[in-house]
Structures are given as structure tokens and as C-alpha cells.
Amino acid sequence: MSTYKDLVFKTIMLSQGVENLTRDCILKSVANGELNPSDKELEKIKGQYGLGGLSYAIKPCISADLFERLLSFSKDRNELAHKSADLYLKHQFFSMTDDALSKELWKLSAVKITAGDLFGELLDLHTKSTK
DSSP states (O other): OOOOHHHHHHHHHHHHHHHHHHHHHHHHHHHHOOOOOHHHHHHHHTTTTOHHHHHHHHHGGGOOHHHHHHHHHHHHHHHHHHHHHHHHHHHHHHTTOTTTGGGHHHHHHHOOOOOOHHHHHHHHHHHOOOO
């Protein structure tokens, strides 16, 4: 697997992990009585909201800094998802080299690092929030 394909896969998987863990943290906060969304809002949290919506839902339980970083990351993640699919197909069909994608590799690496940092903080939050 080329460096580009490997990095796209890892970054997308880790980014999805951030979204899923954010959702789990919200649901755990609801179960612990730290959040009290309406039934309608809870259904959206469970199955409709992406990371941006989830960031707003968990906002009362996290620092302002973490909230801002989650929101910013959700935008980077959306760009990654749309752009990487196009570049991946071009990479495959036109045999683009990893050297030709060096700027994209740098961006993917940065998003992957941010995703890992956020995942770690959310995991800390998830394991701490028990009553």
C-alpha cells in the first residue's frame, strides 16, 4: 500500500473514532445525569449529528478549548473526507506518486496527529466521567 493510501485510511479511521467517542461521551454524560437533552435531541445525538453537532451537544461537559478544537477538527475532517476521496481515485487511476502528493501527505499527517490528540482527551473524559 502506498504511503498516501495508508495515511488516508488511518486518518479517516482515527477521525471516525473521534466522532464515535464523542457520541459515547455524550451518552455516558446523559446516563450520569450530567446532560439532560430532550428526547428529540437525544435521537439526533444517537443517529443524526456529525462531529460538529456532537461538539455542541457535549459543550457543557468540556473545556472551551476542547470545544473549539473539536469544531475546528470537524471542518478539517469534512475537507479530508471530500478531498481525499477525489485524490485517492486520481492516485489510483493516474498512478500519481507520493512525491506528487507531498502537500496532501503533510495535511493528512497533521489531521491524523490532531485526531490522535483529541481521541486521547476524549478517552480520558470517557473514563473519568463515572458516578
